[in-house]
Structures are given as C-alpha cells and as structure tokens.
Amino acid sequence: MHPQELVAVAPGRRLNLYCLGNGTPTVLFDAGLGDGTMGWRTVQGEIAKTTRACTYDRANYFFSDTVDRRATAQAAVDDMLALIDQARLGDRVILVGHSRGGLNVRLFTYEHSNRVAGLVLVDPTVTEKLSPATTANYVHKYENYLARGQQLENCERAAQQHALAPEGADPLKCLDDFGAQQDPDEQVLTHTIRAMETQPAYQATLFSERQNLFYPIDSDGDSTDGRSIALAEHSLGDLPLVVISADWFRSITFEGTPTAEQKTFLSWNSEQMRRIAGESTRGRFVNVPSRHYVQKERPDVVIGAIAHVIDLCRGPAQR
Structure with a gap:
C-alpha cells in the first residue's frame, strides 16, 4: 500500500522495488500488462524462503515515477538493467516474467545473456505477425x-x-x-x-x-516489440529455463465451450512456447490446466519451476 525501495534508474526517475529474503542468485519478477508487484503476491514470499526475491513496478505503474515515452519492451529492458545495477541485485539474476513481462525478460536475456543465471516464463506473451499475407482471418x-x-x-x-x-x-x-x-x-x-x-x-x-x-508497423505485420524480439533472438545455450503454458480450457475456472478460433490460437500459442523452451539445452516446457494468471490459480507450479531453476543455477556445491 506504499512504496518500498525507490531506485534511481535515470536522472530524476525512480522505480519501486520490493525485495524479500536473502541469498543468491536474486530472483527478479516482471509482471504482465497493467500489473506490478501485486501480481506476484502468491509466489514471492515462498521464493524468499530460499533466496532473495524482488518485484518491481515498471515506469508509470503504481509507485514508480512517471516518464513521457513509448512503453516498449526495449524501454523496459533498459530500465531493468539499470535497476539490477543500481540496486546491486547481482552480476547474474534469475528472471521470472508473466505475460507481457515474459516478453520483456526474454528480450533482456537475448540482449544481456551474461547477466542472466536462469529464466522462468509464465504464460508469456508471444507476438504474432498481423498482415493479410500471413494471418488467417x-x-x-x-x-x-x-x-x-x-x-x-x-x-x-x-x-x-x-x-x-x-x-x-x-x-x-x-x-x-x-x-x-x-x-x-x-x-x-x-x-x-x-x-x-x-x-x-x-x-x-x-x-x-x-x-x-500487437500493432503492425510494417508490411510483414511485425509489431514494435515483435521486431525487437525477432532481431535479438538466438540460442540460449544451456541456460536453466522453464516455460509454463496455461491450458485455459482445462482450467477448473473455465466455463462454456471453447470456439474453434480459441482452440486454434491456444494450440499455436503452446507450440510457440515449446519452441522457446527448445532454445536452451536445459529448457523445460510445462503445460498446466489454468487460466492466464497461473501464479494465482496454480502458484505451486510457478514456485516449483522457479525452485528448479534456482537448484540448477546453484549447482551441486551449493544445493
């Protein structure tokens, strides 16, 4: 209900950072569209029992300062790098991103691989080319x-x-x-x-x-963030990685009958996440019966995925 640590990431501008627990590597969470630290309240405290767990509010959200700029994934990545450095979260951190935050941490990992110890993507946003030539319907x-x-x-x-x-x-x-x-x-x-x-x-x-x-900016149908990901994407080597895909229609909270369009989208979306998991030799794909907010409906799955990545990052000597 109030700011925690306000970290300067640019002259005259701060991001709200909320950390719990102790230990390394630090786990840094990035939330979905319109969300902030609140989005991780069912998970952060559990992770903080074994290591330092930090959430933050992106620029213009909740307790972070305002800035007049386009809210792109690249802008979020630049802020995240400054936050990690200025708050001294460590040379290498584990990133956890949900939805829009999942796309942000993916781009961060591609651009700053040497700063990422592990990665957990919770039903991350996957951009789709939107053009008459490539898009059905x-x-x-x-x-x-x-x-x-x-x-x-x-x-x-x-x-x-x-x-x-x-x-x-x-x-x-x-x-x-x-x-x-x-x-x-x-x-x-x-x-x-x-x-x-x-x-x-x-x-x-x-x-x-x-x-x-999502808005297409060229004849190929790429969005601004979609183009950023496409240009930066590369193999992640043996990075500890878990990609969690929400199977909405198997969720106990889903009502009604899914349409053919919904089924087609979910199948495509799931395949994209499998592909992302395959970018690392230690990538793991998890399909879970849940709506989009897996951390709220199935926090046990998210906590287990993060614990798995922490374990791989620490290695035998630290386990």
Missing part, C-alpha cells in the same frame, strides 16, 4: 484488435478528464475488479490499487504497452 483479428485498442484509448481519455473513480461504477472497465473483499486490509489495498489505476500516466502506459506488443 486477418480482417476479423484486426477488427478485434482495434476494438480492444479503442477501449483502452477511451480509458486513457477518461483518466485525463479525471472521470475514473476507485469506488463505484466502472462502465468502461478500466480498473481491476478485485470482487467483494471482506478483510479490512484487503479493502484498503483494493482501493489503493484502483486509485493509482485512475491516473493518466498509468492508463496511457497500459494503452502504449498493448500497442507496441
């Missing part, structure tokens, strides 16, 4: 993309007009829905998080991160 997908983008742009506009409120109705669905909270501390926390999500910088960054992930 291109018009339908592009229309869906534009509709979601318009919704986020409307949220940004509403925040600029101070039309969002942490309590009461949220007709544009711009804020996290935590449901009914009975615990007084959880009620205060919910209000605090939603209040920060009403800020223009937060909503603008949410929109910008999504645009840079």
